[in-house]
Amino acid sequence: MTYLASLLTLHRRKRHRDASHFHGPLRHRRRRLGLCPGTFPAPSFPPPPIPREAASFAFDMGNFISGLLCKPGRDDDGLGVYRGWVADLTAATRDDDAELGLSVVTRRVGDPRKAALEGAAHPREREKREPYYRRELERARSRDKRLGDLASQVNLHEERLADLRKAPKEDLSELFACLTEEEENEVHKCLYGRGSSTQVLALHEPSNIEVSREKFRCLRPKAWLNDEVINLYLELLKERETREPKRFLKCHFFNTFFYKKLTSGKTGYDYKSVKRWTTRRRLGYELIECDKIFVPVHKDVHWCLAIINMKEKTFQYLDSLGGCDCHVSRVLARYIAEEVKDKSNKEIDISSWHEDSVGYIPLQQNGWDCGMFMLKYIDFHSRGLSLSFSQEDMEYFRKRTVKEILRLRAD
Numbered sequence: 001m002t003y004l005a006s007l008l009t010l011h012r013r014k015r016h017r018d019a020s021h022f023h024g025p026l027r028h029r030r031r032r033l034g035l036c037p038g039t040f041p042a043p044s045f046p047p048p049p050i051p052r053e054a055a056s057f058a059f060d061m062g063n064f065i066s067g068l069l070c071k072p073g074r075d076d077d078g079l080g081v082y083r084g085w086v087a088d089l090t091a092a093t094r095d096d097d098a099e100l101g102l103s104v105v106t107r108r109v110g111d112p113r114k115a116a117l118e119g120a121a122h123p124r125e126r127e128k129r130e131p132y133y134r135r136e137l138e139r140a141r142s143r144d145k146r147l148g149d150l151a152s153q154v155n156l157h158e159e160r161l162a163d164l165r166k167a168p169k170e171d172l173s174e175l176f177a178c179l180t181e182e183e184e185n186e187v188h189k190c191l192y193g194r195g196s197s198t199q200v201l202a203l204h205e206p207s208n209i210e211v212s213r214e215k216f217r218c219l220r221p222k223a224w225l226n227d228e229v230i231n232l233y234l235e236l237l238k239e240r241e242t243r244e245p246k247r248f249l250k251c252h253f254f255n256t257f258f259y260k261k262l263t264s265g266k267t268g269y270d271y272k273s274v275k276r277w278t279t280r281r282r283l284g285y286e287l288i289e290c291d292k293i294f295v296p297v298h299k300d301v302h303w304c305l306a307i308i309n310m311k312e313k314t315f316q317y318l319d320s321l322g323g324c325d326c327h328v329s330r331v332l333a334r335y336i337a338e339e340v341k342d343k344s345n346k347e348i349d350i351s352s353w354h355e356d357s358v359g360y361i362p363l364q365q366n367g368w369d370c371g372m373f374m375l376k377y378i379d380f381h382s383r384g385l386s387l388s389f390s391q392e393d394m395e396y397f398r399k400r401t402v403k404e405i406l407r408l409r410a411d
Helices: 002-012 027-032 064-068 078-087 112-120 132-143 146-166 181-192 213-219 227-243 258-262 272-278 326-344 370-383 391-407
Strands: 200-204 209-212 251-253 292-299 302-309 314-318
Touching: 181 213, 181 391, 200 213, 200 227, 200 391, 209 213, 209 227, 213 227, 213 391, 227 251, 227 292, 227 370, 227 391, 251 370, 258 272, 258 292, 258 326, 272 326, 292 326, 292 370, 302 326, 302 370, 314 326, 370 391
Parallel strands: 251 292
Antiparallel strands: 200 209, 292 302, 302 314
16 A cells, blocks of 8 residues: 555656746757747637536546556546546637627537648638639729720820821931031130120110020020020021921910010009010011911929911920810910900900910920020021920030020021
């Protein structure tokens, strides 16, 4: 009896492992093997209850104690309880359709591992569905309605491009004629030569506009154009049309001060201040007889161009930075209606006119060529040509403008 008691006492002794057991030289290996406390996360659902019979000696170590007590194990003792417990395992699953969150479904299973895998699977994943990418593609197509608009715009641009290819090519050789060596030297001497900055290098007597050496320097690269250079060049375009009327459209070129004067009133509009600018005695014609009217628009440090197309009854606004301003068109619509009524005694139904949406126009790629772009917009439109130039041509156009102003003749 003493031997049996000592054996039971030895069996019941358990080695106490405190937290320090897991902090030794092999703690990293234990952590990798999952032997440290806290390695496994807490389960999301409560474990199955342990049966009451598990506390008996018969359950302890699978009938080991019963065998020591000379009581052979039976199926209904330790092993029997264990087998019955495994057979009664319950699979806890999360039911997404339930409003109260977690719901436990109890069922008898034969294979515990298979039951655990099935229970961990999402209910929706058990059903056969279409591939994920197809569902997301349909969702993107239903939300992004701009795809259809972009497709129609692409088709429209392709049709315009096909029409341009079918149209006869324009002869632009004269517009991009290279300067001779003599002209290059003349331009360089004007822009970089020595001399007094106040020396007048170009004087246009009909308009009484003079351009000094200092004013010419605005035509150097990376410089902003000034009013004197722009207005003198516009005067040369007028004379070019008068000289060769069959080659150019009948146009009127307002100077850089017109729009500012027109919008200088208290209400932002003052027709009386520019009423005498366009008398027949002064111009020799009336604006209603023109094909196009060009209006330079200056916004702080940026030049834009507005066009009144009298022939097609449209308004255009060209900004080399790609901007738009409907207010300019409204002001000019009001002006041209009053102007025609005052000078020609005719009524114009401006409501039938529309603002022509400009498609492709050359745009500047820097912060100083806006004035040069505006002048070339006027030059090409007055010829009836498309705007067939780009930022790369600006250096050449600056030199050509110097040459034409020095000779007081626009080609």
